[in-house]
Amino acid sequence: MASVRIPPVLRPSVGGEREVEASGSNIGEVLQSLVTSFPATKDQIFGADGALNRYVNVYLNDEDVRVLDGLETSVGDGDHVVILPAMAGGS
Amino acid sequence: MEGSVQDTGTSGAKSAAEFAADVKSRIREIGPGEVHEGLPEGTVVVDVREDGEWATGNVPGAVHIPRSYLEMRIENVAPDRSTPVVLYCAAGLRSLYAAKTLIEDLGYQDVASMTGGITLWKDAGLPVEVKKTLTTEQADRYSRHLLLNEVGLEGQQKLLDAKVLLLGAGGLGSPTALYLAAAGVGTLGIIDGDTVDRSNLQRQIIHTEDRLGELKVDSAEVAINALNPDVKVVKYPYRIGSENIMDILPEYDIVVDGLDNFPTRYLLNDASVRLKIPVVSASILGFEGQLSVFSPYEGPCYRCLFPVPPPPELAPSCGANGVLGVLPGTMGLLQATEVVKLILEKGDPLIGRLLLYDALATSFTELKIGRDPECPICSRDPDSITQDEMGVFPDYDAFCSGGH
Ligand SMILES: [Zn+2]
Numbered sequence: 001m002a003s004v005r006i007p008p009v010l011r012p013s014v015g016g017e018r019e020v021e022a023s024g025s026n027i028g029e030v031l032q033s034l035v036t037s038f039p040a041t042k043d044q045i046f047g048a049d050g051a052l053n054r055y056v057n058v059y060l061n062d063e064d065v066r067v068l069d070g071l072e073t074s075v076g077d078g079d080h081v082v083i084l085p086a087m088a089g090g091s
Numbered sequence: 092m093e094g095s096v097q098d099t100g101t102s103g104a105k106s107a108a109e110f111a112a113d114v115k116s117r118i119r120e121i122g123p124g125e126v127h128e129g130l131p132e133g134t135v136v137v138d139v140r141e142d143g144e145w146a147t148g149n150v151p152g153a154v155h156i157p158r159s160y161l162e163m164r165i166e167n168v169a170p171d172r173s174t175p176v177v178l179y180c181a182a183g184l185r186s187l188y189a190a191k192t193l194i195e196d197l198g199y200q201d202v203a204s205m206t207g208g209i210t211l212w213k214d215a216g217l218p219v220e221v222k223k224t225l226t227t228e229q230a231d232r233y234s235r236h237l238l239l240n241e242v243g244l245e246g247q248q249k250l251l252d253a254k255v256l257l258l259g260a261g262g263l264g265s266p267t268a269l270y271l272a273a274a275g276v277g278t279l280g281i282i283d284g285d286t287v288d289r290s291n292l293q294r295q296i297i298h299t300e301d302r303l304g305e306l307k308v309d310s311a312e313v314a315i316n317a318l319n320p321d322v323k324v325v326k327y328p329y330r331i332g333s334e335n336i337m338d339i340l341p342e343y344d345i346v347v348d349g350l351d352n353f354p355t356r357y358l359l360n361d362a363s364v365r366l367k368i369p370v371v372s373a374s375i376l377g378f379e380g381q382l383s384v385f386s387p388y389e390g391p392c393y394r395c396l397f398p399v400p401p402p403p404e405l406a407p408s409c410g411a412n413g414v415l416g417v418l419p420g421t422m423g424l425l426q427a428t429e430v431v432k433l434i435l436e437k438g439d440p441l442i443g444r445l446l447l448y449d450a451l452a453t454s455f456t457e458l459k460i461g462r463d464p465e466c467p468i469c470s471r472d473p474d475s476i477t478q479d480e481m482g483v484f485p486d487y488d489a490f491c492s493g494g495h
Binding site: 088 | 447
């Protein structure tokens with residue numbers, strides 16, 4: 001199981017949790033298991049083609065999965081996955 | 092003669108004028124012209140005037156040792172007694188006495204006094220160097236900076252010379268502006284077209300109840316001037332946009348991004364890459380903040396991190412959102428800290444790193460962000476970035492219209 005950090009904009013879709021546990025041996029599986037548990041997150045994370053939305057960054061621990069193996073990036077027990085959309089609030 | 096002072100035998104004593112004439116006859120004097128062009132290699136020129144006089148300008152290359160400290164400090168600049176030394180003061184008399192001291196009391200072998208001092212030097216039309224020095228008030232105001240090796244006089248001067256542009260005098264801009272002003276950042280530009288509303292005061296601490304309804308740039312200027320009169324505030328009472336950004340940005344060394352909407356953040360990114368101006372960027376929502384420093388061509392840009400903005404339903408900047416009042420304080424002061432580090436060129440700036448702050452969890456998370464070799468902006472030569480494409484997204488028209 002990996003822990004997945006949920007950004008503020010997705011929290012309403014996961015019952016308000018800041019962090020949830022999700023299983024899977026790679027990033028794609030972990031995110032799929034998140035989407036299965038919380039279907040409202042699906043369109044916010046994945047595009048129609050099943051790829052990650054370009055406006056959502058996903059990190060394994062502190063590395064962007066795009067510079068690792070993308071959705072194929074292996075995830076081990078205790079790893080931290082961070083979902084990060086851009087924020088623009090300043091005032 | 093009771094109680095009177097007897098003549099104690101001062102037959103050897105001289106009047107001040109006699110003393111001066113006597114010293115003058117024994118000390119070598121050289122004219123400003125010779126000091127300007129005829130000094131042997133290695134000659135040390137010492138200005139023996141007081142601090143306030145030195146501040147008005149000096150012979151270029153001279154070192155400053157006030158007359159009263161001469162015996163204590165001369166060895167710092169001329170450790171060897173055979174070093175040629177030329178002394179000067181305002182009009183040529185104090186330097187004559189100072190030369191006498193160096194020769195007769197300290198054993199310097201090659202000492203001269205400059206005739207007529209800096210006054211004659213200036214009258215001869217010779218160049219004067221005005222060293223930037225702190226006023227007495229500034230030395231007091233910034234004394235805790237001056238005690239730090241990483242700041243000191245040189246660093247404080249850099250701060251006073253720095254020009255920082257704040258995009259917004261709102262949640263992030265308020266604390267950033269106040270602390271940068273307190274630190275002595277000499278020029279603060281502020282762009283904001285809004286007026287002060289009561290709902291701002293929960294977090295926008297540069298504004299006050301009695302300035303409700305005033306332009307935020309005016310209100311911010313009042314607060315900044317009250318805190319530190321050294322700071323020059325340049326006000327831009329309108330929103331930044333493609334029509335004005337290229338006129339404003341080039342005037343500044345660093346931009347602080349506290350913008351409340353995506354279109355302007357992308358516009359700012361593209362313009363700052365084009366102009367190679369670093370941007371200290373933060374954003375806030377609810378209990379969370381993000382922070383990074385985008386230094387063009389040194390690290391990633393905003394588009395490397397977020398190639399496209401989220402659709403409006405996932406872009407909560409479109410409309411009023413809750414934010415913990417303290418949060419922009421925390422994030423704004425992290426921004427101010429990065430700005431000061433960039434000005435001082437000290438420490439490791441937050442370039443290529445994104446810092447997430449979760450106030451509810453009291454946790455900081457740091458993520459690595461790299462340059463995108465295919466970035467539509469910073470993978471290119473800056474001169475090839477045209478004004479027409481700044482802030483623009485082909486195939487993307489879903490921006491909300493500048494909500495905040
Ligand atoms: Zn880039």
